[in-house]
Amino acid sequence: MSPVSRPRKSKKAKRSKGGGAGGAAVSRGADQPFGGALLPGQRSALAALAQGLGHDREKADWYAESSARVLDEAGVLLGADGPREVEDATAVLLGARLHERVHGDVGGLWFSAWFEQLAQAAAEQVRAGLEGDGGAWEAPWRLLHGMASIGTPDLCAVALRMMNGVRKQVRGAVRPPDWLRLLPKPxxxxxxxxxxxxxxxxxxxxxxxxxxxxxxxxxxxxxxxxxxxxxxxxxxxxxxxxxxxxxxxxxxxxxxxxxxxxxxxxxxxxxxxxxxxxxxxxxxxxxxxxxxxxxxxxxxxxxxxxxxxxRGQGLPPRQSLYTGVETQWAEEAFGEWYAERNGGRRPEPEGAAALAEEWLEGALPGTELQPSPHRVQHQYALIHDWRPDHPVTASAHALFPDWVRFLAERGGYPEALAERAATTATTGERTPADCPIEDFSGLEGAPDRPRSAE
The missing domain is CATH 2.40.430 (Periplasmic binding protein-like II)
Structure with a gap:
């Protein structure tokens, strides 16, 4: 085992289930894997996973209620006059229910399974409406088209199958607009x-x-x-x-x-x-x-x-962000930067090497020199999962703020942003505003902040 890897716990926890991009480090506590690194009200990935997926995939309690809500609100689709409007509105209808469930105290967050059950409920409402029980059928019919248009191929096939089950009945009713049939084909x-x-x-x-x-x-x-x-x-x-x-x-x-x-x-x-x-x-x-x-x-x-x-070239093959990562250039550049600011004294080599490896593993190409406060907090959390009694861990902790300043300088960061990132490297804390992609509304103990999207 190399000196760099000695203080590190198994990297298996840094892989997602799919074996590609990395995930969060292994928890050292029941709900706080990174010591103080989580913001108030934020759940660890492990805690969220245990709660979110810990129910029967086919029988989660929220499926029926959320499907009913979508169908009740599907009337907005009747005002659309083109396929893009139906598709956009469908995405928002489903997204509202997903947001409600993700931010609620529920489990069984199997979104593909819910999609299938919603498609079935929509088809049943179309059938019931056409068979004369007085129910509206056109809104759920448009909803199925929108779902076929936003669903991945497997989910699109589900929506199309449900549509085909009632298509003959629909053809015998008032003819829908011709553009509706374009929806499964963006x-x-x-x-x-x-x-x-x-x-x-x-x-x-x-x-x-x-x-x-x-x-x-x-x-x-x-x-x-x-x-x-x-x-x-x-x-x-x-x-x-x-x-x-x-x-x-x-x-x-x-x-x-x-x-x-x-x-x-x-x-x-x-x-x-x-x-x-x-x-x-x-x-x-x-x-x-x-x-x-x-x-x-x-x-x-x-x-x-x-x-x-x-056109002859699709999206690039998925590359591993965790194997074959070259760190020597970063170690050498950081060593020179550090020596210039410390009277020629270079950083402790094993601590610097461990920092470079942790930082560059999992980094998307082109983002290596971007120490945003959110990313710094994530790295702080990973370092806190190393063996606390190992000297390389102590060395890495001591060097981390300088490492962040080095990256910020190389990346041309504004001074205020660089200083916020360096502070996060010292404390492991940041403000919610430093990562506007997150929504802490509704979480107990979370700081107030505006939502990034409505």
Whole structure:
């Protein structure tokens, strides 16, 4: 075992169930895996997983109630006059219920299973309405089309199967608008643009889409946050690339600047491939923007990959962010930086090497020099999971604030942001405003803050 790895616990806990991007470190306590690193009211990933998935997948108590709420509110779809409006409204209808459940004291957060049960309930309401019990059938019929349009291929197939079960009855009733049949088929044109925040691990990927015949051409935005495991901070459809870029800049804040979107290389789209889309990593602080796009983000990624493959090159293969990571350049650069500020004395080598390894493992390419306060807090938490009695652990703790200052200087951070990050490296604490992708509303003991998306 190498000197660097001696103080470290098993890395198995840093892998997600899918074996790709890393997860949170192993808990040292029942509900506080990182000592004081969690914000007030925030659940650890382990605690959220135990509560969220600890129920029968097919019989979670909330399925029926949430399905009824969606069907009660589905009348808003009748005001839509095109496929994009139905799809957007469907995403919001489902996202509202997901947000309610994620932030509520419930378990059984199997979102795919609920999607299937909602589709079945919608089809039953269509059938009942057409058979003359006085119930409305057109709103749930539109809902099924919207669900087919936002669902990943497996879930789309579920919605289509439910639609096919009542299609003959619908054809005998008043004919729905012709554009409704376009909904299961949003298609990427292959035009893609990308924006990166120069300071924060935040990336905006924008791709053009349309329905068959070029109907309702629009741009879909993936707002990717890579402070921890790459996840969706928000997203949705926009009129064009300019509007999508403006929405991304507004969500990110002042550090985003005014850079124009550029055409990305294939490697730049690794952020989409690495996106965490599974219920097993829910933390209970997901915002509405992320949950509104819970289903559609994977579907649009799939559709984009298909379109790019037709051009000869799809999304890049998923690369491991935890194997073959080169750290020597960072160790050497940090050593030189540290020596310049400490009379020629270099940092303790094993502590510096351990810091470099922990920081660079799991880092999305292009974000290595971005010590946002959120990312620093996450790394602080990981270091706190090392063996506390080992000298390398003590060395790494002592060096961590300087390591963050080094990265901030290399990355051209504004002074105020660099100092906030260095403070987090010392205390393990940050304010909710330092990570606007999280929503702490409704969590007991959580600090007040505005939601990042409604």
């Amino acid at each position: 298609t990427a044109t292959g035009e893609v643009r990308l924006l990166r925040d120069p300071c924060l691990p935040r990336i905006g990927v924008m791709a053009e889409f349309a329905y068959p015949g070029g109907v309702d051409r629009h741009v879909y935005l993936w707002d990717v946050d890579a402070c921890e495991i790459p996840c969706l901070a928000g997203g949705g459809t926009h009129e064009d690339f300019a509007q999508a870029a403006a929405a991304w800049r507004s969500a990110v804040g002042d550090t985003a600047g005014q850079r124009a979107p550029h055409v990305p290389d294939q490697a730049d789209l690794q952020c989409l491939v690495q996106l965490d889309l599974g219920e097993e990593m829910l933390r209970g602080t997901e915002n509405r923007g992320r949950l509104d796009e819970w289903y559609r983000v994977g579907r649009r990624r799939y559709d984009l990959d298909r379109a790019l493959r037709k």
